[in-house]
Amino acid sequence: MSVFSEGAEPAIRTQASASVMLRHEAGLHARPAVKLTKLAKKFRSKISIANSPDGPWIDAKSIVKLMATKTPRDALLRFRAEGDDAEAAVQALVALVEQDFPDDG
């Protein structure tokens, strides 16, 4: 699966970003979107998500905004996080998408 980590800054990691291909068959529909927002809410960082390089960047903790992107299958999802757990947040979210939103997630 395609993960391009772009956020490996040394010292205090307050910003992180990464992208991952969405393989889920029906795109980012209700079930995966619920899992994604639930996971995002576990982190203190501000987390944004976009499905195109020019944005719009939307709040990954809002199911309303996430569903409004109507992201289809095979879109490249981009994550950006800012905060003291930014790196962990981005890694966890990428893993969730990569593993195709497993039930124990």
Next chain:
Amino acid sequence: MTAETVRLRGRPASPGLAAGPLARIASATAAPRKSGSPQEERAALEGALAAAASELRALADRQADAAADILEFQLALIEDDELRAPAFDAIEQGAPAARAWERALEAQIESYATAEDEYFRARAADLVDLRDRVLRALAGGGPSTSAAPDGAVVVADDLAPSRFLEIDWGRAAGAALASGSAASHVAMLARARGVPMVVGLGDIPAAEGETILLDGERGEIEIAPSARRLAEWRLEAAALAERRAEENRRLAGPALTRSGNRVRALINIQSLADLTPEAAHADGVGLVRTEFLFEAGRPLPDEEAQYSAYRVILDWGGGKPVTIRTLDAGGDKPIPGVTFDGEANPFLGVRGLRLSLRRPELFTTQLRALARAAAHGALKAMLPMVTTPGELNEARALLDAALSELASEKIEARRPPLGIMVEVPAAALTIEAFDADFYSIGSNDLVQYVTACDRGNGALAALADPLNRAVLELIARVAAHGKRTGATVSLCGEMAADPRCVPALLDCGLEELSVAPPALGRLKAAIAAHG
């Protein structure tokens, strides 16, 4: 005086038959509540949201799987400030709580209801469900426990998922919806629970308690049937239940005739959503309709997107053969920007391989993706609507070119076996002239072309008989050619899913039949019943 039976046609959403008294469920409307100051309204909405959330939580805890997912979605929505903030803002501006909430939801519902993708469109019902639950809570009503009478057929305009889950389906027999979609959450729930459901019926002119016959197989209901019709129906229902039980028994086992001959039972896939657990009982995939990759309103799939979709199916198959048909656009499957518009008779027009050969760049992209995926599993490539051997040779030359291109780019690839669909009578009659690696009879088009009957024209249903001797003769001819040359011959099309036709197909000498996943048990049962 005998009352006339009214028969309404809708769309099947969940299979099965049900008969019982009508129980109508009206959509919720909030009783007028005296509105107060913005502070009071704010408190009222907060209270209603909390009450609705705890109802949803309680419902979710009692459900498993799909049902819980749907309720979790509604819970996530109700907890989202994006949804709540506009309502509270409107209250600050002086709006009553109910109106503020309704308005806030309306904008969301509208955006789902007008989405291009059917999946997103169907989510509008979840938002309506959530809207009404909060409105009920605001009006002071608790959760509405619907006490449908025993064996009732529930009738509603649309049925919200959480409303569906509140109904005791151990007692109610089925659901008939005036609107709704087979892709909705509530239809998914009905299929998961085995509740027969028909959607899209339009106005249902029947009174409370009137007898309704609901046919979730055909997507029809009958209102106030005669006693004779009712008796006939009970026999049909019993026979269907018996057949279903037999099909379920057969589904997991191998496809064997009564005398023990092994037949390969394959499935047709028209989207990745067809890769269901029941589909795993197939001996492979007999037909992947790649048109799903070329959906209207989305950019044409590039090589990478096609390659990864083919890999998903191969990986799912875990070594079983997967036959992927190249783009079969045109005819009844136009694709904007790809197919030719304005043909007087598209079924006899530039469709299938005819189209691919006129769009070599598009075709080459697909052939490259197929050759790359073929390096990872038992992939077979199949050409639709072939009329002459020259077309097969032309397609093979393009595949050769794609393979040498890939080799020079040092990209891993393998030549897939290249077969043809036999659906044009000319091809069936001259089958010996086609040097294909395998053959697959497309019975829907073959029947339509041999009988000269448009398959969508109900007035010709009797003439468009798949068991017409001319059709069977052509099938037997292709099967015999396969036996002589050692090439596999399969059949994909509605004939394979029709228990009346399966014996004739086996008698023609076919050993591979391919059906939509829900028909797999039916196919295996029909094979088992044959000598």
